[in-house]
Amino acid sequence: MKHVKDRFDFNTIIPTDFNDKSIWHGYCINKDNDYKGGTNMGYKLGVDVGGTFTDLCLFNDEQRETRVFKLPSTPEDPSKAIIEGINNILSLNNVKAKSVQYVVHGTTVGTNAAIERKGARTALITTEGFRDLLELARQTRPSIYNLFMDKPDPLINRNLRKEVSERLNFDGSVDTPIDREQVRAVLNELSKEDINAVSICFLHSYVNPEHEQIVKEMVQELLPGVYVSTSNEVLPEYREYERLTTTTLNSYLGPVVSQYVANFADHVERIGIPVKPYINQSNSGVMSIDTTKENPVRTALSGPSAGVAGAAHISNLAGFKDIITFDMGGTSTDVSLIQNSTPKVATGKSVAGFPVQVPMTDVHAVGAGGGSIAWVDNGGIVKVGPHSAGANPGPAAYDRGGTEPTVTDANVYLKRLNPEYILDGSMKINYKAAEDVITDKLSNKLGLKAEEAARGIIKIVNSNMVRAIRVVSIEQGHDPREFTLVAFGGAGALHAAEVAKDLGMKTVLIPENPGILCALGLLVSDIRMDYVRTNRLLANTQNLQAINSELNQLKSQADEWLQKENVQKEMRTIESKIDMRYLGQNYELSIPVFGGLQTEEELETIKNHFHQEHEKVYGYANEIEEIEFINYRVTAKGEVSKIDLRNHEMGDADPSEALIGKREVFFEESNGFVKTCVFRRKKLKPNNIIEGPAIVEQMDSTIVIPPHCKAEIDVYRNIIITL
Numbered sequence: 001m002k003h004v005k006d007r008f009d010f011n012t013i014i015p016t017d018f019n020d021k022s023i024w025h026g027y028c029i030n031k032d033n034d035y036k037g038g039t040n041m042g043y044k045l046g047v048d049v050g051g052t053f054t055d056l057c058l059f060n061d062e063q064r065e066t067r068v069f070k071l072p073s074t075p076e077d078p079s080k081a082i083i084e085g086i087n088n089i090l091s092l093n094n095v096k097a098k099s100v101q102y103v104v105h106g107t108t109v110g111t112n113a114a115i116e117r118k119g120a121r122t123a124l125i126t127t128e129g130f131r132d133l134l135e136l137a138r139q140t141r142p143s144i145y146n147l148f149m150d151k152p153d154p155l156i157n158r159n160l161r162k163e164v165s166e167r168l169n170f171d172g173s174v175d176t177p178i179d180r181e182q183v184r185a186v187l188n189e190l191s192k193e194d195i196n197a198v199s200i201c202f203l204h205s206y207v208n209p210e211h212e213q214i215v216k217e218m219v220q221e222l223l224p225g226v227y228v229s230t231s232n233e234v235l236p237e238y239r240e241y242e243r244l245t246t247t248t249l250n251s252y253l254g255p256v257v258s259q260y261v262a263n264f265a266d267h268v269e270r271i272g273i274p275v276k277p278y279i280n281q282s283n284s285g286v287m288s289i290d291t292t293k294e295n296p297v298r299t300a301l302s303g304p305s306a307g308v309a310g311a312a313h314i315s316n317l318a319g320f321k322d323i324i325t326f327d328m329g330g331t332s333t334d335v336s337l338i339q340n341s342t343p344k345v346a347t348g349k350s351v352a353g354f355p356v357q358v359p360m361t362d363v364h365a366v367g368a369g370g371g372s373i374a375w376v377d378n379g380g381i382v383k384v385g386p387h388s389a390g391a392n393p394g395p396a397a398y399d400r401g402g403t404e405p406t407v408t409d410a411n412v413y414l415k416r417l418n419p420e421y422i423l424d425g426s427m428k429i430n431y432k433a434a435e436d437v438i439t440d441k442l443s444n445k446l447g448l449k450a451e452e453a454a455r456g457i458i459k460i461v462n463s464n465m466v467r468a469i470r471v472v473s474i475e476q477g478h479d480p481r482e483f484t485l486v487a488f489g490g491a492g493a494l495h496a497a498e499v500a501k502d503l504g505m506k507t508v509l510i511p512e513n514p515g516i517l518c519a520l521g522l523l524v525s526d527i528r529m530d531y532v533r534t535n536r537l538l539a540n541t542q543n544l545q546a547i548n549s550e551l552n553q554l555k556s557q558a559d560e561w562l563q564k565e566n567v568q569k570e571m572r573t574i575e576s577k578i579d580m581r582y583l584g585q586n587y588e589l590s591i592p593v594f595g596g597l598q599t600e601e602e603l604e605t606i607k608n609h610f611h612q613e614h615e616k617v618y619g620y621a622n623e624i625e626e627i628e629f630i631n632y633r634v635t636a637k638g639e640v641s642k643i644d645l646r647n648h649e650m651g652d653a654d655p656s657e658a659l660i661g662k663r664e665v666f667f668e669e670s671n672g673f674v675k676t677c678v679f680r681r682k683k684l685k686p687n688n689i690i691e692g693p694a695i696v697e698q699m700d701s702t703i704v705i706p707p708h709c710k711a712e713i714d715v716y717r718n719i720i721i722t723l
Contacts, residue, residue: 285528
């Protein structure tokens with residue numbers, strides 16, 4: 001068998017000479033210059049890898065202090081930036097590796113492998129007559145009026161999709177027994193194909209896994225070393241296409257992700273950190289390395305979910321329980337709606353164009369980031385994104401060879417971003433390059449002034465992000481005016497106030513370190529795993545025993561997993577939900593089960609909750625229609641010790657100590673450039689009040705406070721902007 005090439009080398013430690021600024025790529029924030037570190041204190045470490053930067057967050061439990069480190073990502077090999085970052089953040093803060101008691105990593109390796117089609121060479125074994133289901137898919141189009149939009153190519157070539165004679169009925173009874181000799185012949189064929197992984201998905205195996213288990217055992221016997229996934233283990237849920245794509249993606253990512261996380265764990269051990277690391281997953285929870293190897297598909301939205309968890313934690317501390325997160329990075333913007341400090345988790349999200357049915361934090365992404373490229377289409381219309389300048393070469397203003405105008409270039413030209421430097425002076429800005437690229441690629445083509453073109457870029461990208469927020473709010477029955485916008489990511493605070501204003505929102509919250517909130521979010525995420533079973537039953541008292549049987553079996557699985565993860569009993573929580581629909585509908589709503597379902601009264605309560613949710617989402621409810629229970633879901637949670645952020649002493653309202661100068665900045669409200677106060681954020685104190693227009697600069701972000709707005713610093717050093 002052919003082995004996947006080790007593309008992630010955690011053995012190399014990248015040397016860094018801090019006296020040579022030409023090769024110093026890390027940027028560190030220390031709150032107190034006199035901080036000495038220590039070897040007897042407990043530390044938690046979060047490592048988040050993004051498309052542009054790799055962020056690290058080191059939290060000191062005893063002193064309740066946060067240290068962060070930021071360095072450019074190395075997309076060709078993510079491990080290089082991770083290794084350099086871990087060694088540097090420990091070294092710069094005089095922390096010994098043995099003092100680190102908890103490590104969590106948010107990774108984009110699985111996502112990137114799926115998008116870039118760099119996963120394992122995978123084969124599929126399925127029921128006779130169904131090998132083309134991967135291509136047939138659902139008869140729906142993402143863009144209904146675009147007749148020329150191509151569907152994504154299947155992850156498995158047709159010659160590697162094999163069929164076997166077997167068939168189960170809808171109730172799990174055997175219609176056609178599996179032919180072991182035929183399976184053996186299929187596996188002999190695959191042994192000549194240099195495959196690294198096998199996906200097994202038979203019809204109705206979510207009811208009866210026997211046939212899939214037989215084939216899995218034969219694969220392990222005849223194709224040793226090949227990664228194998230079965231649909232009954234990955235997703236025991238009905239709807240064969242979604243079950244097939246989820247299982248296939250799990251196998252496709254399996255060898256790459258397994259190798260990556262194993263190497264990461266080895267490195268953590270080699271540098272002397274005495275604990276095994278956890279990996280963040282798409283549902284805002286974390287899981288062990290071993291669980292990650294079995295369920296790589298659950299890491300598909302690892303990074304964005306960490307940011308949502310961090311935003312929920314900080315906002316809850318600040319007294320804002322209903323929020324919309326606004327994570328704008330270099331390539332994309334991710335938004336999510338949170339009610340009562342609890343992130344929404346949904347199924348049916350898409351990864352690389354394929355539906356993935358495992359639970360994921362309900363994040364909606366749009367191709368709008370600081371590096372998004374502005375361009376003119378054939379009709380003379382300016383578009384922004386989805387293509388991005390990325391980390392290399394990046395925006396023209398970074399002076400690294402970028403030749404296309406980006407959102408960052410527009411912000412530099414309008415002097416919303418510092419026209420001389422960013423990252424506390426560690427990265428120089430070429431203002432002339434930003435001006436030239438906007439003029440050459442947009443202004444000259446459109447007959448506009450450079451200022452008008454730059455204004456247009458900002459307006460267009462803001463409109464794109466407003467539409468994304470409408471998807472998670474208005475289109476789901478929520479009024480965004482009732483929520484606080486929480487902005488983070490490197491570019492979120494630049495655009496947050498204007499985006500909030502366009503949506504009619506009144507409050508914006510900017511965390512203390514918005515550029516590394518995803519890394520901090522890793523340290524507030526609980527251990528978590530989701531379980532599901534399908535059994536279609538009418539919601540009546542005659543079926544209560546069967547309904548409770550399904551839930552109890554899942555709860556037993558959940559408890560066994562928590563025990564395997566070494567979670568103490570007092571730290572365990574098990575939550576239940578049921579996917580419900582009106583009889584005859586095709587899609588369901590997931591309704592929490594509070595208390596139990598033992599009595600007719602409890603059954604009526606959950607049915608009433610379903611009616612209310614249906615009216616909220618779809619605009620109507622039919623209380624005389626029969627309700628059907630479809631899927632039973634249980635979530636196992638193991639509570640981890642949360643980082644306890646320190647609140648700070650209140651100062652007075654005068655922010656003048658933080659004032660570092662003034663510059664001409666363009667504001668749409670003023671219809672031109674106005675002289676604007678610029679503040680250094682680390683010098684701001686709780687209770688300081690800043691009247692707009694103003695700019696607040698910090699290492700990892702820049703905050704724009706428009707005219708007629710007021711910003712106040714709270715006890716956690718968040719900036720609260722009132723529009």
